[in-house]
Amino acid sequence: MTIEQLNADYGIAEHLHFSLGKGDFPLIHIDNPHAQASISVYAGQVLSYCPKAAEADLLFLSQNAYFQTGKAIKGGIPICWPWFGPDPEKLGRASHGFVRNRLWSVQSTMTTPEQATKVTLGLVNTPDTQEIWPYAFALSIEITVGQTLNIALITRNTGHQPFPLTQALHTYFQIGDINTVRVKGLEGKQYIDKVDGGHQKQQSGLVTLSEEVDRIYMDISPELVIEDPTLHRKIRIQSQGSQTAIVWNPWIDKAAQMADFANDEYQQMVCVETANAANDVVNLPPNGEHHLGVNYRVEAG
Secondary structure, three states: OOHHHHHHHHOEOOOEEEEEOHHHOEEEEEEOOOEEEEEEOEOOEEEEEEEOOOOOOOEOEOOOOOOOOOOOOOEOEOEEEOOOOOOOOOOOOOOOEOOOOOEOEEEEEEEOOOOOEEEEEEEEOOHHHHHHOOOOEEEEEEEEEOOOEEEEEEEEEOOOOOEEEOEEEOOEEEOOOOOOOEEEOOOOOEEEEHHHOOEEEEOOOOEOOOOOEEEEEEOOOOEEEEEEOOOOEEEEEEEEOOOEEEEEEOHHHHHHHOOOOOOOHHHHEEEEEEEEOOOOOEEEOOOOEEEEEEEEEEEEO
């Protein structure tokens, strides 16, 4: 579908329009009374969200991010699906599944009664996806841009056999200084430390970062808060359909190894991901449906 056709079918006067973005991927621009945002139709990925009163974007996007077919975009809110992390069956398939590097379809756009803007994108199984993962599915993401940013990732099993599902909204948050940021709400929780060979540990106090961190926190509460004194704000994260959260920062050595990530950018980002990961596996029966949801609110702090 051409950009002209997308604008004709799904554009909203003064609030939503489509353009060709980097890599010639369709890009959705939103500017409503509450916030501005951009969404890549490739990968079904929110790239930017900035409330009108905010001084900085909620989301981090690497200056070196790839915008190439078959590549993931480093930043915003990538979608890991239908597995999180390495191939669970050790078949040589790519980490984090296959939906973050293919073009989605626009299903609907609308203005809500609260003057927020809601966009729904979708992806269904094809012969190509079934060669990778042999199940029938309908996947959609509902993105509501308003005073808060609300995301719902909805998986429907449209086939005749159940399937296991792990997934994550791999959100990259923009922060002022990695040395001063704190994550509240995980105190006392057990986590899998992927940097330390997958050993299970217990969080003591607030999460702070002073080295590479890659942790899967288990049995989490539905609300976490990123405290960012440098940007004078708090980011409140409220999740649904999730029992796990991932905290990730590549730090110096890992950042230097990634071509799509500038060497010093680890200082201005942290990933706090809403997920079904580790033992938090969703087993979806035929005709079953699972909603993984999250709401992000930016507050002064």
